[in-house]
Structures are given as structure tokens and as C-alpha cells.
């Protein structure tokens with residue numbers, strides 16, 4: 409018997425699958441083909457859930473959302489050359505968002521390197537710009553430790569993408585099972601805390617603030633800092649502003665949430681504490697005119713290189729957000745303090761919130777047809793289950809939707825993110841629905857897409873139907889990118905002898921029946937033009953927990969957002 413065991417053989421594919429499982433990777437998304445089919449099969453045999461998608465880009469977006477939602481990386485499995493290149497978009501997006509992700513790419517045969525092998529491409533080099541770590545194991549025996557390092561690197565420090573390249577001839581090559589040493593699952597990321605003196609200084613700057621503001625970013629959501637941050641907000645009675653994906657860490661309907669006075673809050677705050685939010689374009693770089701020139705920033709981040717970007721911070725707190733927030737709480741416990749609710753700052757913010765909310769309510773109540781964005785989102789908001797995962801993308805759809813659609817729970821909003829990526833929606837929704845199935849049955853995923861955004865990976869509707877994921881897709885359809893034209897104008901244009909090649913580049917085919925993409929695969933499709941039809945179709949979609957649906961919502965092709973105070977707001981994505 410002992411002899412038999414020493415001769416037991418194992419394929420490279422099985423070693424990869426076992427190594428991933430050992431590192432607690434539970435989900436794999438991909439598109440199979442030569443040379444990776446056997447890897448997907450081996451993963452399934454070990455209980456890793458494999459979700460086959462229709463394009464590597466969407467598969468990679470899906471895998472990356474797993475990392476954000478669960479804190480453990482998902483895997484994306486792709487074939488060599490073009491397969492890997494399609495996945496680069498997902499790798500870049502994850503890395504920009506600071507989300508953990510493992511990409512396993514098949515590559516051409518090692519023995520044919522530089523000979524012009526099938527789909528040969530310098531993959532390890534290509535991935536370097538899109539990842540923290542990009543490597544090809546030198547042998548099958550090296551795979552377990554390389555995969556452990558990839559998984560560990562993806563979650564330690566600032567999270568990000570890691571790439572492991574697998575030559576085609578490794579996949580089916582058999583090696584002696586005894587020669588493979590699996591590496592124990594890497595430990596959870598070590599928790600780092602800020603310097604005590606810096607914590608003390610931060611608390612003192614906050615205490616002395618006249619117009620303080622906390623900004624809660626998606627780093628705080630990823631760090632699972634919801635309980636400590638909520639405590640800080642409530643104990644010190646501080647106003648807070650979530651970034652788009654920071655929404656829900658502390659609920660949007662919390663009395664201290666000042667989202668509806670966002671511009672005002674940013675412009676006049678004298679002390680801003682950043683919890684896992686970078687001073688990039690999303691926060692207007694922390695510079696005037698959107699901020700006071702002398703605003704004091706306190707940055708809380710796990711990545712030292714982030715501290716001091718674009719501004720000279722008053723205090724830097726290097727460490728894990730949850731741990732650092734607890735340090736701040738301890739500091740405030742020593743000498744309890746609250747920001748006075750009767751301050752002029754609170755008064756200003758409340759007044760601004762009131763008038764902004766009234767302005768969007770007015771737009772929402774417009775009875776004219778076709779509907780505008782606000783009308784659509786108000787009706788959606790009315791029926792949204794509190795615990796649903798909201799996925800959203802599309803320029804106006806995402807920007808306006810964010811102001812109306814509420815999040816009550818952390819990590820329940822996924823959108824175009826730091827990289828402003830369009831095309832992420834269906835992949836994200838699929839990942840969220842797969843996680844919901846395992847961890848929170850009954851939870852709904854609602855994916856609010858612009859018509860243009862939907863087009864980037866519309867064929868993933870087949871994946872949704874194949875896996876029977878009860879996702880509700882809303883396509884807010886204005887016949888174009890940013891804006892389109894109505895059917896009449898479109899016909900007129902073509903009657904003038906013009907062809908679609910000279911139509912405004914923002915135009916898409918008017919009145920497209922996107923809901924038929926869903927019915928083609930057995931899901932439910934609705935084409936709606938009125939608030940009543942929208943309400944009814946949404947009610948039916950929510951009631952049916954077994955089937956996906958797509959509601960194609962026709963809106964005014966020239967509809968835009970409400971008038972902004974500042975001219976520079978009209979074209980920005982915020």
C-alpha cells in the first residue's frame with residue numbers, strides 16, 4: 409500500500425484547485441477553453457463554486473466583487489492571450505478600487521516559448537501594471553506556495569489584484585503526489601494601529617473644529633468598520649458624508665448623514681477626517697474651490713504612500729480603519745466630548761439638505777411623460793427592500809440614482825468606483841447574487857443600469873438565467889450615452905439622407921427593447937413608460953423570488969440632473 413501511495417500521480421490542474429481551496433478561495437468565475445478547462449473541473453470537484461461567464465471582463469469584475477463583499481479574494485480563470493487580455497479591465501478595476509482578486513491565466517506551452525505558440529503573449533509582464541503581484545510558477549511543485557503568496561498579497565496591506573500564470577503544459581502534466589507540499593491557509597491580515605501620539609493629536613484637532621466633517625469611504629466598508637464608525641458618529645455627534653461606495657457603512661437615513669448637502673459640507677468644513685477615502689477626483693483632490701484652502705485633513709488609511717497625496721494633512725493615522733476608529737473612541741472616552749448640535753454648522757447643513765431634498769422631490773413629482781430620472785428613482789426607492797444589494801452604473805443613472813436610492817447596510821452598494829468603469833454592473837450583480845445565495849438567501853440584488861452601461865456586458869443575462877439568479881435589472885433607457893434622441897428625431901435624421909454613422913455619437917438605437925434580452929433566456933421582461941407600469945413591474949419582480957427580470961424603463965431622452973449651484977458640477981460625475 410505504501411508503495412502505491414508513493415506512485416500516486418496528480419495533475420497540475422488538481423494542484424492548482426487544491427491550493428486555491430487550501431487558501432479558502434470559494435468562488436471562481438471565468439470563461440474556459442484550452443488550456444484551462446481541467447482547472448475549472450478540478451475546482452468544482454473540490455467544492456469551489458465555478459460560474460462560467462460569457463466574457464472574461466465580466467468574469468473578472470464578478471471575481472473582484474467577491475473580494476470586496478467577503479474580504480477573501482475570488483478567483484478569475486481565463487485562457488491564454490486574448491482571454492487574459494479581456495480580463496485586464498477587471499484586474500485594473502479591482503486594483504484601482506483596492507479590492508483583492510486572484511487571476512489564474514492559462515498561457516502557452518513553456519516548451520514553445522518565443523516560437524509563436526498558440527495565443528502566446530508576455531502575460532506576466534502584461535499583468536504587472538494591473539496588479540500588485542504577477543508571477544509564473546517555475547514548476548508544478550511551486551504552485552501551492554505561489555498561490556498562498558498571491559492570496560496573501562491580495563489581502564495584506566492595501567488590497568489588490570494578484571496574477572498567477574499557468575503554462576498549458578502544466579495543466580495535464582502528472583507529478584508525484586508526494587512531491588506537492590500544500591501551504592497552510594495564510595493568516596488573516598495583521599491589524600495595524602496608529603501611533604498613540606497621532607491619535608491624541610487627531611482627537612484634539614477634532615475637538616477644536618468649528619465645522620467638522622467625517623468622510624466615510626469604501627475602504628471603511630472593506631475594513632468592516634461599521635460598528636466603530638457609527639459609535640464615533642453618534643458619540644461625538646459629528647456630521648458624516650459617505651463616498652458613493654461608502655454609503656451604508658452608517659445608514660443613509662442616519663440623522664448625521666449630510667449627503668444631501670454634500671457640496672456645502674465639503675466647501676465649508678474646517679476639519680475633515682477621511683476614513684478609507686482617497687483625495688482623488690471623487691473628492692475633488694481636497695483642493696479649492698471645493699474646499700477651504702486651510703481645511704485640516706486627518707487621513708486614516710492602511711497605505712502609508714496614500715498619506716499626504718494632494719494635500720498636506722494635519723494628522724495622519726496609519727492603520728486599519730476599524731482599529732484606528734477604536735483608538736479614537738478610547739481617546740474620546742478619556743474626556744467625553746460632543747460637537748454641539750445647536751451649532752451654526754449643523755444649522756447651515758440642515759437648511760441646505762432641506763432645500764436640496766425639496767428640489768429633487770419636485771422633479772420627482774413631475775407627471776409629464778416620458779419620465780425623468782428623479783421620477784423613476786423615487787418609485788424605485790419606494791419599493792427597495794432595505795437589505796438589497798444595489799449595483800449601479802451609467803453616467804446620469806448612477807449619479808442621480810445615488811442621491812435618491814438609499815443604502816442602510818455596509819457593502820451593499822457596488823458601482824463604477826474609483827476607475828469610473830462602465831460595464832461592471834452585470835458581473836458585480838452576479839457575484840452579489842451568488843454570495844447572497846450562500847449567505848443570505850432571500851436577499852435581492854437590484855442592478856440599476858443606464859442603457860449604454862447595460863450594453864457592455866448584456867450577454868451576461870444568459871449567465872444570470874443559467875444560474876437562476878433572481879437579479880432585478882433596471883435599464884433606465886434614454887436611447888443613448890448621457891443623452892439620446894426620441895424615435896421621431898431619429899427617423900427625421902435618417903430621412904434627411906443621413907445614416908447612423910453620422911448621427912450624434914452619443915445616440916443609441918431609440919426605443920430598444922432590452923427586456924427581450926431577458927425573455928430570450930427565460931427570465932421576465934417588462935417594457936415600461938409610465939410610473940404606474942414601473943410600480944407594477946417592480947412589485948411583480950420583487951414578488952417573484954425564483955426568476956430574474958429586466959425592466960426596461962423609457963425616460964425622456966434629454967433628461968438630466970437638477971440644476972447645480974456650481975457650473976463645474978454639471979459635467980462632473982459627482
Ligand code: ADP
Nearest residue numbers: 625626627631651684685686709710711728729
Ligand atoms: P472611495 O472611493 O470610497 O473614496 P477609495 O477607494 O478612494 O475610497 O479609498 C479607499 C482607501 O481605503 C484606500 O486608500 C485604501 O488603502 C484604504 N483601505 C483599505 N482597506 C483599509 C483598512 N482595512 N484600513 C484602512 N484603510 C484601508
Ligand code: MG
Nearest residue numbers: 858859886888
Ligand atoms: Mg443612457
